[in-house]
Amino acid sequence: MPIEVVEFTDDHLQAAAALVAARYGVEIEQEPLLSRRYQHTAETLPFLRRLRSRGPGVAALEDGRLVGFIQGSVSMFKGVQTAYVPDSGHGTDTQNSRNVYRDMYAQLAARWVASGCFVHNISIMAHHRQAMDAFHTLGFGMINIDAIRDFSPGPDSPDGVEIRRAGLRDLDAVVSLETKLGRHLASSAAFLPMLPDPGRRRSVEEQLSNSDEPTWVARYEGATVGFVAIESTGRGPVLARSDDGIMSLVGAFVEPETRSLGVGRALLNIALEWGRSAEYGVCVVDFESANIEGTRFWLGAGFRPVIYSLSRRLDDRIAWATE
Numbered sequence: 001m002p003i004e005v006v007e008f009t010d011d012h013l014q015a016a017a018a019l020v021a022a023r024y025g026v027e028i029e030q031e032p033l034l035s036r037r038y039q040h041t042a043e044t045l046p047f048l049r050r051l052r053s054r055g056p057g058v059a060a061l062e063d064g065r066l067v068g069f070i071q072g073s074v075s076m077f078k079g080v081q082t083a084y085v086p087d088s089g090h091g092t093d094t095q096n097s098r099n100v101y102r103d104m105y106a107q108l109a110a111r112w113v114a115s116g117c118f119v120h121n122i123s124i125m126a127h128h129r130q131a132m133d134a135f136h137t138l139g140f141g142m143i144n145i146d147a148i149r150d151f152s153p154g155p156d157s158p159d160g161v162e163i164r165r166a167g168l169r170d171l172d173a174v175v176s177l178e179t180k181l182g183r184h185l186a187s188s189a190a191f192l193p194m195l196p197d198p199g200r201r202r203s204v205e206e207q208l209s210n211s212d213e214p215t216w217v218a219r220y221e222g223a224t225v226g227f228v229a230i231e232s233t234g235r236g237p238v239l240a241r242s243d244d245g246i247m248s249l250v251g252a253f254v255e256p257e258t259r260s261l262g263v264g265r266a267l268l269n270i271a272l273e274w275g276r277s278a279e280y281g282v283c284v285v286d287f288e289s290a291n292i293e294g295t296r297f298w299l300g301a302g303f304r305p306v307i308y309s310l311s312r313r314l315d316d317r318i319a320w321a322t323e
């Protein structure tokens with residue numbers, strides 16, 4: 001029976017949510033730190049319902065049965081019209097996942113492009129090889145990794161490094177370090193544009209005043225040389241990061257002259273110690289996969305990938321150059 005790709009409708013919601021839950025169940029076998037709740041259709045369904053109103057979707061049917069779907073959202077992201085499919089927005093149930101994903105993308109991408117959307121992003125659970133393969137072969141490349149770890153302690157702080165909780169007295173130092181982190185991400189190989197942010201100082205001020213979501217600074221030879229900041233993760237579009245009890249690391253930087261001394265590990269250790277005592281269940285971090293230092297550091301410090309996000313940026317001349 002050939003597989004037919006049709007527009008996604010509300011009638012497909014329940015079966016689609018079941019595909020997401022089934023995939024999630026497979027991922028938990030590989031990564032036991034993932035929350036157990038999203039193995040259940042009742043928990044994945046609300047994520048899909050929210051996505052439904054935010055852009056077109058497609059369903060693959062075999063003999064009337066849903067064997068695949070992709071449902072994304074289309075919105076302005078950093079000033080660019082972007083289609084985004086979270087891990088809760090796609091799934092398959094067929095031996096031939098790779099080809100079904102490719103067929104579904106072909107139909108959906110035509111809709112996105114027709115509406116002037118040339119940047120296509122998708123988040124894929126880390127062990128979903130067929131999906132990764134399908135999107136890589138469609139011209140997608142990796143941009144971001146979400147990774148997870150428990151709160152087991154790392155090595156002790158090296159001599160001469162003092163870590164302390166940051167307060168408003170550290171405002172200038174943390175603004176400066178955050179700005180340097182932005183510059184680092186704007187440089188090779190991540191090349192993430194550092195857009196003007198007139199609210200940066202104000203947001204650091206709020207961050208430092210928030211006792212539930214601390215920032216720590218590292219002092220070495222009389223100077224502030226690094227920081228790490230955390231947030232409590234609420235519900236986002238990505239299942240792997242949507243649960244109570246998830247502590248997110250949202251920024252870390254160590255001055256280049258004091259790197260590889262163990263300052264980063266000492267900062268991470270304090271954050272983990274705090275998370276453990278605040279009874280968080282897991283710690284997550286996300287980073288640009290082209291951030292050489294960041295990738296090496298987090299994966300070296302015991303974080304395991306749970307989500308890979310891939311991106312495809314089309315040549316927008318395709319809007320007119322077709323014959």
Ligand SMILES: CC(C)(COP(=O)(O)OP(=O)(O)OC[C@H]1O[C@@H](n2cnc3c(N)ncnc32)[C@H](O)[C@@H]1OP(=O)(O)O)[C@@H](O)C(=O)NCCC(=O)NCCS
Pocket residue numbers: 158181184251252253254255258259260261262263264265266286287288291293294295296297300301
């Ligand atoms: C990521 C970053 C914070 C790490 O800080 P750091 O202080 O250099 O980290 P550490 O010194 O604790 O660890 C770095 C490496 O040195 C090694 N190291 C630590 N102490 C050491 C010692 N005494 N002797 C030898 N090596 C040591 C660590 O094992 C680690 O090795 P790895 O990279 O192979 O895993 C820093 O590189 C940085 O600011 N990078 C730019 C900003 C950035 O990418 N931030 C992350 C955003 S997502």
